[in-house]
Amino acid sequence: MSQKTSLPPTTDHPTAPHGNGRRSRREFLRSAALGAIAVATVPLLRGHMAHAATTGGRSMLIVYFSHSGNTRRLAACIQRLTGGDMAQITPLTPYPQDYDAVVELARQEQRRNVRPPIAAMQPDPAAYDTLFLGYPNWWGTFPMPVATFLENYPVGNKTLVPFCTHEGSRLGKSEQDLRRLCPQARLLKGFEVRGSRVDGTEPSVKAWLSELGLI
Template identity: 35%
Template sequence: MKQKIIIIAFFVSILTILYVYYSKNSAIADRQLPIDKTEKEIVQSKTGNLAGMNGKVLIAYFSWADNTVFNQNMDVLSSASSTIPGNTAVMAQLINSQIGGELYPIKVKEAYPYDYDKCLDRAANEKIDRVRPELLNTINNFDDYDIIFLGFPNWCYTAPMAVFSFIEQYDFSNKTVIPFCSHGTGGVAGSVKDIIADLPSTTEVLPAIDINRDDMGNAETVISAWLDSIGFQNKESSSGKNS
């Protein structure tokens, strides 16, 4: 009888040790799971969780050329000032040609000067005074969009104030925002940080792309790689046209 009790106690001890060992290791494995994923996989799963690849896409963008009145006496193409189409507009069109979505130019009611220095003066003053320029149009079905690509040039180290007018005009809760920026060497500067601060905490902001205006010749390739890195497939390859 005594021998039986010793054998049972022995097996109970073994089982207890195995149970403790297994629980500890599975807890460590659970904690390590996200670290083992690549950054790309995490971004893709975030996109999938929030909006899904079938989410309705809006490509809203601000470009100087859409927000100025061209001086008829100046040669637009050779001028150092704004050109048609604007660089941000070109980026928007490239995103649209690769993944689809609705293009939406953000336009202010009061156009900016065509003269660069005068435009810079107004942009700088608007930034200092945190002006929210009135916009020309409204998107009635904004709620239908899940993913909003938001494009802008770097103006005075941030986005033009009209971009903040746009953000504050709609409810971005639980939507995904993907910034894209054109600049003249300054990169995104404070723009993305300022945009995130202006959005609700439930808005997911995916990694931005920025392209120097002098590198617009490579924009198609760069944008394609960026879209891939944040989990979007080229609409042609995803529909099998390229296979």
């Protein structure tokens, strides 16, 4: 998020001369030179601040998997507050929309420890220092496409920040599973919210991010 740079205020009217004419001329030339420096400095400062904001924004990537749209909305909330980039985990074979069908498929995938193929991700997570990782809680942990992502794009020693939507099971054992799959990562405290309450959760998300020192 960019910040505006304020320069010290300058007068916009002539200053009454002091002393003789030679000194007044020196004062006039000095003021003109300082004014020129200030004018030249403004675009440099603005460019520096814009570069810093861009660099800061690109240090955070919000990666998410969403089936019903709840986790996508939570990811968008985090993006608004952090200024980070976003990337979606997209299975090559979409999950069925029928509730019973997707529940059964998710159960089978977890029992068999399946790694469903996912689409190539842009932007590249390797370019970021901090990864937010969002998912719905399926059968007590993250869906298997998230495991595919973690194996295709190793986290290494990056900062990993989980967030989760659910209907009563909170983060489940997903944090433990993340520690197992990403043993070198710096895993921060996760955020969880019921999917039906996502749209009103921005104050809680802001408090969580502030507590972690990420905004």
